[in-house]
Amino acid sequence: xxxxxxxxxxxxxxxxxxNFHFSTSLKYRGEMVKAIxxxxxxxxxxxxxxxxxxIYFGGGTPSLxxxxxxxxxxxxxxxxxxxxxxxxxxxxxNPDDLTPERLASLRQSAVNRLSxxxxxxxxxxxxxxxxxxxxxxxxxxxxxALEAGFDDLSVDLIxxxxxxxxxxxxxxxxxxxxxxxxHLSCYALTVEPQTALDHFVRKGKAPQVDEAQxxxxxxxxxQRAASEGYAHYEISNFALPGRYARHNSSYWxxxxxxxxxxxxxxxxxxxRQWNVAHNAKYLKALQSESPQGFFEREExxxxxxxxxxxxxxxxxxxxxxxxxxQAIDPQAAPHFQREAHIFLEQGQLVQSGGRFFLxxxxxxxxxxxxxxxxx
Amino acid sequence: MKNIRNFCVIAHIDxxxxxxxxxxxxxxxxxxxxxxxxxxxxxxxxxxxxGITIKSHAIQMYYDRGSDGQKYTFNLIDTPGHVDFSYExxxxxxxxxxxxxxxxxxxxxxxxxISNLYLAIEHDLEIIPILNxxxxxxxxxxxxxxxxxxxxxxxxxxIILASGKxxxxxxxIMEAIVERIPAPEGDVDAPLQALIFDxxxxxxxxxxxxxxxxxxxxxxGDLVRFVNTGKEYEADEVxxxxxxxxxxxxxxxxxxxxxxxxxxxxxxxxxxxxxTTVDRPCENAIQGFEDVKPMVFAGIFPLDxxxxxxxxDSLEKLQLxxxxxxxxxxxxxxxxxxxRCGFLGMLHLEIVQERLFREFNMDVITxxxxxxxxxxxxxxxxxxxxTPSELPDHNYIEYVEEPYITxxxxxxxxxxxxxxxxxxxxxxxxTKQHYLTPDRVELSFDLPLAEIVFDFYxxxxxxxxxxxxxxxxxxxxxxxDLVKLDIKLNGEPVDALSALVHRSKAEAFGRQICxxxxxxxxRQQFVIAIQAAVGAKVIARETISALRKDVTAxxxxxxxxxxxxxxxxxxxxxxxxRQFGKVEVPQKAFLDVLKLD
Numbered sequence: 003x004x005x006x007x008x009x010x011x012x013x014x015x016x017x018x019x020x021n022f023h024f025s026t027s028l029k030y031r032g033e034m035v036k037a038i039x040x041x042x043x044x045x046x047x048x049x050x051x052x053x054x055x056x057i058y059f060g061g062g063t064p065s066l067x068x069x070x071x072x073x074x075x076x077x078x079x080x081x082x083x084x085x086x087x088x089x090x091x092x093x094x095x096n097p098d099d100l101t102p103e104r105l106a107s108l109r110q111s112a113v114n115r116l117s118x119x120x121x122x123x124x125x126x127x128x129x130x131x132x133x134x135x136x137x138x139x140x141x142x143x144x145x146x147a148l149e150a151g152f153d154d155l156s157v158d159l160i161x162x163x164x165x166x167x168x169x170x171x172x173x174x175x176x177x178x179x180x181x182x183x184x185h186l187s188c189y190a191l192t193v194e195p196q197t198a199l200d201h202f203v204r205k206g207k208a209p210q211v212d213e214a215q216x217x218x219x220x221x222x223x224x225q226r227a228a229s230e231g232y233a234h235y236e237i238s239n240f241a242l243p244g245r246y247a248r249h250n251s252s253y254w255x256x257x258x259x260x261x262x263x264x265x266x267x268x269x270x271x272x273x274r275q276w277n278v279a280h281n282a283k284y285l286k287a288l289q290s291e292s293p294q295g296f297f298e299r300e301e302x303x304x305x306x307x308x309x310x311x312x313x314x315x316x317x318x319x320x321x322x323x324x325x326x327x328q329a330i331d332p333q334a335a336p337h338f339q340r341e342a343h344i345f346l347e348q349g350q351l352v353q354s355g356g357r358f359f360l361x362x363x364x365x366x367x368x369x370x371x372x373x374x375x376x377x
Numbered sequence: 378m379k380n381i382r383n384f385c386v387i388a389h390i391d392x393x394x395x396x397x398x399x400x401x402x403x404x405x406x407x408x409x410x411x412x413x414x415x416x417x418x419x420x421x422x423x424x425x426x427x428g429i430t431i432k433s434h435a436i437q438m439y440y441d442r443g444s445d446g447q448k449y450t451f452n453l454i455d456t457p458g459h460v461d462f463s464y465e466x467x468x469x470x471x472x473x474x475x476x477x478x479x480x481x482x483x484x485x486x487x488x489x490x491i492s493n494l495y496l497a498i499e500h501d502l503e504i505i506p507i508l509n510x511x512x513x514x515x516x517x518x519x520x521x522x523x524x525x526x527x528x529x530x531x532x533x534x535x536i537i538l539a540s541g542k543x544x545x546x547x548x549x550i551m552e553a554i555v556e557r558i559p560a561p562e563g564d565v566d567a568p569l570q571a572l573i574f575d576x577x578x579x580x581x582x583x584x585x586x587x588x589x590x591x592x593x594x595x596x597x598g599d600l601v602r603f604v605n606t607g608k609e610y611e612a613d614e615v616x617x618x619x620x621x622x623x624x625x626x627x628x629x630x631x632x633x634x635x636x637x638x639x640x641x642x643x644x645x646x647x648x649x650x651x652x653t654t655v656d657r658p659c660e661n662a663i664q665g666f667e668d669v670k671p672m673v674f675a676g677i678f679p680l681d682x683x684x685x686x687x688x689x690d691s692l693e694k695l696q697l698x699x700x701x702x703x704x705x706x707x708x709x710x711x712x713x714x715x716x717r718c719g720f721l722g723m724l725h726l727e728i729v730q731e732r733l734f735r736e737f738n739m740d741v742i743t744x745x746x747x748x749x750x751x752x753x754x755x756x757x758x759x760x761x762x763x764t765p766s767e768l769p770d771h772n773y774i775e776y777v778e779e780p781y782i783t784x785x786x787x788x789x790x791x792x793x794x795x796x797x798x799x800x801x802x803x804x805x806x807x808t809k810q811h812y813l814t815p816d817r818v819e820l821s822f823d824l825p826l827a828e829i830v831f832d833f834y835x836x837x838x839x840x841x842x843x844x845x846x847x848x849x850x851x852x853x854x855x856x857x858d859l860v861k862l863d864i865k866l867n868g869e870p871v872d873a874l875s876a877l878v879h880r881s882k883a884e885a886f887g888r889q890i891c892x893x894x895x896x897x898x899x900r901q902q903f904v905i906a907i908q909a910a911v912g913a914k915v916i917a918r919e920t921i922s923a924l925r926k927d928v929t930a931x932x933x934x935x936x937x938x939x940x941x942x943x944x945x946x947x948x949x950x951x952x953x954x955r956q957f958g959k960v961e962v963p964q965k966a967f968l969d970v971l972k973l974d
Contacts, residue, residue, distance in 0.1 A: 007934055189930035217925040236666040238930055253934050267935040274938050300938060309941050317932055366904065373944040374951070 003055035003086060005252045008038060008075065009263030010064040011281055018132045018202070019160075021194035023265035023279040024062040030285060034263075035071045037288035039078035041262040044293055048260045048268060054083050056090040056249035059113075065095035069107045076112050082188055085112075090248040092156075096118075097143035098135040105150035105288035113152040116147055117247075118185075122160060122170075124176050130165040130208075132198070142171050145182055156185035156247060161223065162193040162216030164209040171219045172226075179230045184245035188223055189238050190216045235319045235364055252311060254314040275299035304331045305377040312338070313372045321359035334377065342377045378400065378631040379560045379793030380447060383589065384505075385454045385469055387493045388479035389486075393509045396541035397479060398453065404547050405438035406453070408620050428965060435575065435587045435633050437617045440551055449555055452589075454574065454634035456493065464669055468574040468649045470496050472589035472633065475503040477550065478529070482508045482516035482538075485525045491787050491817075492846040494528070502530050503558045505537065507550060512540040527814055563630030568659040569593035569601070571652040576643055578697040585642040587618070588652055589633045591663065595652070596627040601638070604651040604662040610638035643700040669701050671719025672780075672851075673830050674763045675726060676707050676744035676873065677733075678715030680953060680964055684739065685714045691737035692716060702729060707764065711872045711957060712742060717764060720746070723830060725970075730968065740953055742967045745876040748827045750855050751778040765861045765875040778854035779879075780826040783808070786837070787819050788845040795840045796820060803828035804879065826851065827879070831971060862887055862916075864894070865908040869958035873967060887917035890970060897966040899950075900924040905960055 003349065012031055013024045014163045015091050057079065059067075067075075072093075079085065092115040093108065100118070108116070114232055122128055125137040135143075147155055157205070161171050178186055191211055193200050202208035224234055232240040236254060252259055261268045265279035277282050287296035302310070308330045315322035328335045342358060345351040350364035350371060388394040402408040440449040449810025456469040470476070472689040476497040480486050497504060506525045511518055522536050537553060539546025548734050571588040578584055595601070599612045614637040616624040628634045640646060649666040653659045679688045689706075702725075707717040719879050726746060733739040750762040753775040762768055762777070784805070786796060790812075795806065800822045809821035824833075829849065860883050864874035874894075878886050894907050902924050909917040929940055954961040 083747045108676070135483045166616060167813075190926065190928075192930050220926075235815055237932070251934060253932070253937065259934060261934060265935065269934065269937075276935065276938070306941065309935055309945065313941055313944060314937065317928075358707060366926050366928050367924065369944060370924070370927045370947070373947040 003053050003259060004049045004051055004257040005056040005058065005249045006054050006079065006083065006262040007058045007060060007249070007259055007263075007266055007268075009261065009266040009277075010034075010059060010061040010067060011264045012066050013061065013063045013282065014066070014096075014134050015132065016198065018130070018198040019191060019194065021197050022062070028066070030281060031066070031071070033285055033289075034281065035067070037133050037361070038263045039075060040288050041293070042075075042078045042082050044288075045260060045262065045268075047150045049083075049258055050270075051258070053086050053354060054089055055086050057085070057092070057112075058090075058249040061094055063096050063099070063119075065092050065099035067110065068290070072108075072111050090115055090154075091248070092249055094119060094191045096133075096135060099138045100143040100146060102146055102150065105146055105152065109150055109152070112325065115156065116152050116157040116337065117157065117185075118143060118147070120144070120159065120201060122163075122166065123174050124166070126169050127160070127163055127170070129161060131160065141177060144183065145179075148181065153184070154245075155183050155283050156187060157183050159186065159188045160191050161188055161210055161219040162213065166191075166219070167221050168215075168222070171222065175223065175226055176221075179208070179226070180241070185247055186227070186240040186246075187238055188220075188240070190220065214239070220366055223292045224365070226252075231260075233363075236369060237317045238280050251318075254303050254318050270302060271299045273299055276356065304334070306332045309376045316358075316368055316375075317359050319359065321357045324356045324358070336376060337377060345371055345374070363368045378563065378565070378629070381450045381452070381631045382475065382554050382558045383452045383454065383473045383560055383561060383631075383633055384475040384477060384502075384554060384558055385456050385473045385481055385497075386477045387490055387497060388509075389481070389484075389490045390488075392479055392481040392484070393541040394455075394479055397477075397507075397509060397539065398455065400541055400544050400547050401438060401451075401453065401550070402436070402620075404544070404551065405574075407436065407438045418696060435480045435635075436617055437623075437633065438620055440555070442551075442555060442697070451554060454589075454633065464667060465575065465648055466493055467496055467665065468572070468741060470500050470502065471663075472572055472574045473497075473500075473502055474561055475505060475554065477554075478504050478525070479509050480521055480525060482511045482518055482693045483513050485521045486528060487518065488843070490846075491528070492785070492848045495787075498529070504531070505550070505553045505557055506531055506535060507537045507539050507546065509539050509541055511538045512545065514545055519661050525685040525817060550845060563590065563592045565592075565629045567592040568629070568657045569595055569599075569654045570659040570661075570663060571595060572663045573603075573646060573652060575648060576646045576700070578643050582614075582637050582696070584643045584646050585622075585637050585641075585645045586634050586652075587633070587635050590628055590630045592630050592659065593654075594627055594629045594896050595634075595654075597624070597927030600655040601636070601652050602655050602658060603646070604653060604659075605647055605666050605668075606645060606650060608645060609655055610640065613626050613637050613639055635663070641697070645698055648699065649701075650811070662734065671701065671703050671721060672748060673720045673722055673726060673746045674749060675710070675718060675720070675746035676709060676715050676764065677704070677718050677730070678712040678742045678744070678873070679683050680740035680742060680955065682713045684859070687737075688716065688733075688739055688741065691733055691739050692718070694737070695732060699729070701725065704727055709744070709766075709872050711870075712955070715742075716886055723834075727968070740964060742873055742955060742964055744873040745971065747877045748780055748830060749972060750780075750859060750877065751859070753777070763875070766872065768859065768877060776856050777859045779857040779859065781852050781855050782822055782826050782829065782849040783852050784822045784829070784847060784849040785819060786822070786845050786847050787813065787817060788812045788841050789816060790818050792841040792845060793818060793820065796837065796845060799833075799836060799840060799854075800824060804881075823852065824849075825855075825857070825879070827877075860911050862890075863910045864890060864959050865906075865910060865913065866894075866898075866960040866962070867906050868908075869960065871957050871962070874970065883911050884916045887911075891917045895919040895921055895971045896967065897969055898960070898962060901959075901961065903959070 011024050011027050091112050093113045094117045096119050122142050123137050123140050159174055193203050227240045229369040234240055257271050264281050267276045276296045287293045327338050342351055352359050352361050381798040388392050412496040435454045438451040454469050456466045537546050537549045569589045573586050573588050575587040585812050595615055597615050602609045608793045610677050614624050616799055617624050651662040681686055692704050701721050703719040704716040708714055752760050752762050755775050805822040805824040811819045858880040860880050862876045862878050864885050865872050884887050891907045891909050904923050905921040907919045908915050
């Protein structure tokens, strides 16, 4: 069943590493919510199957939305779609927004899962990232969320930062595992072009990211998560049994999704399209009589679909299956087998039945291997 | 003949030669604005992109002069602007009576202009100084005018202020061409004597030669002889060039035109050669003919071994319109079958490689270029060394000789010190120092050709801030101490990167190559050792650490397209790699490794 993504393009302040689309001016928030609701109606036929299995509020910082704004968006969603009973409804939230009052109000809403942009429990890390919350707020928000009855929680952490020692990384993981948070996303700090961090590194004001440190901390993470009983089900994602992120998993499983809001991406199996990553242009288009020209679209060729399947599939613990490759194109399977040979020999790919997986040691080299298997 | 004017344009790259030429073409209605592509004269994509004129061209315009009611014929001869092609420039200049000296008002006279200018003065050309881009805010009209006056000793009023962009000054230029450039002289009834200054290859018509008639008349159908090659042909077609060819029944002394004889290979037409008729040949060939010889040799190998025959076809086709390119088959242990090619210089080499890719879709690997050496063995055998593998063990060598050139460098006195240092570093000796004006000095050096092949010209330009002109002529072979430098990747020699270098330069060169390779080779999952060795002795080493992390952190809905394209590009890059042992070397690295800083 398909998923719905809503992009809320506002943040209180800009994190130094972030290259997602957002604005730190909250002036047009009300208008934006209306425009997104309008896009929902306008694009309701994008999905052939209208029963939503997951809804995901991403950003930006969706926890900036008021209870009324959230309710307004839910109203629009239920007007145009059918939300399955038991659908996963995730809201990305920043620790500084998660006050007891706010959590109580969120519990009253349709949101049943929080993905908390926690990043670290260290003040030094948080300052280096330019996060809006403090180390104290990081630890407290988890307890508050659990107390408020949100047992479906996911926490984001960043490793490999020049400010993160191995000992600190271990402490960060301790904090999460101690609370048995069911889902964890851990990202290696990446210097994305045109971010503040990129600028600092170029100017020599911040050190280069140390790849060996990232590899070391990743390896610790993988072992620790396994020993804590978490499944390492995607390169950057870990979950207690049965607690996989359903919405995010749909991206890797090739399921259809509709994305609304500026810069949001959609996929219908045959093509991908993405909205303009510009708040004013998006608003202008959605406020016009007949909205148009606010997205770009790309039809996927057979090779594109095969490449995407390899690229996303190899990142997951489900791997890729020869059967599915065959289904994309009969020619694809022999190509895959030919190219995969060397990686199987080197032990970087592992075969089990008709499925192929990256070996644990090869996970940190996933991109190069995927590219080599491309058509 | 009195209404003909033959002239060329002398300008530094980017000083607006092509744009101004376009304005002249428009003004004379040779080309309508509609058919106007910017820079109509440079018709190869590559030239347009690099902003240089590689091959010269000639174009005829008619000027209806209001003041005397006369119609004038202008022949504009375009000249290449790089030292690799200096011989072609000298032949173009020899075909003219005048030259437009075009100087960018915001940049002033640049050194490259000077050597061509002196060439023009040497040939007694009338110089019309033009200050271009005067409409720009940064124009320094007085200052640059003074520079021009200093250089050619003209009056300030002689300098025409122009703008190729707006067309300002174009009427003045037209007038100056008529007034100041002398009409050609020559005897239409004398035996034919025509100078070939350029040739182009046309896939349907064969080789088309451009010429200037000094004496006599050339008729369609004449049986002609090319004096230096001694070959005879029938003049199937003669004519003048406007935006296209305009056939004529005959062309007379003073004029510029083209001739088509059905020649299939441009090797048969040599720039600088004299055309005369078989019936009534001229007594003397026009002076200054030189057989242009390649100066630099490098191996060119197909990236994919199966493409060897395609590469041969492509090189043969390239040679049809680039007579200065020579090649013969060669084999390499690492690269398989390919060709040993000769070039005029490094720019020529780069252009050939790029044309192979663009026009023939050929991906090639170019080996480290070298000059040719004379080898004398202990057994008394004499041979030529043109590839590193031909250098025998030093026990067999009596002596090796390398080619020397004499270089003329014209610069400002401020830069004498740094230029001397550069030339000394390049094993040169100063032979002459001569002040042309208080502000301009000419330095002459004897230099090994091998030393100017790589980065000499670029370094000269940068240390003199572009204020040094450079020209050279080969002189002789001199004894040298030559060694073969090998490059190894994880112990595996890469013969494409072997080089012939002077013993005193081996270590520095080896170190530079290793350092550069460290930048150019992609990291792999294992450590890569890069070594430079002379014989068994390793003289330089670099290490590339193993790739530890090659994975994107986030791959959600919005990342998939972008990331797929990124990896597709990566895969495409991998296709253009060659493997040595386990180490993959990108094709680009073979040429970039020589761009030493």
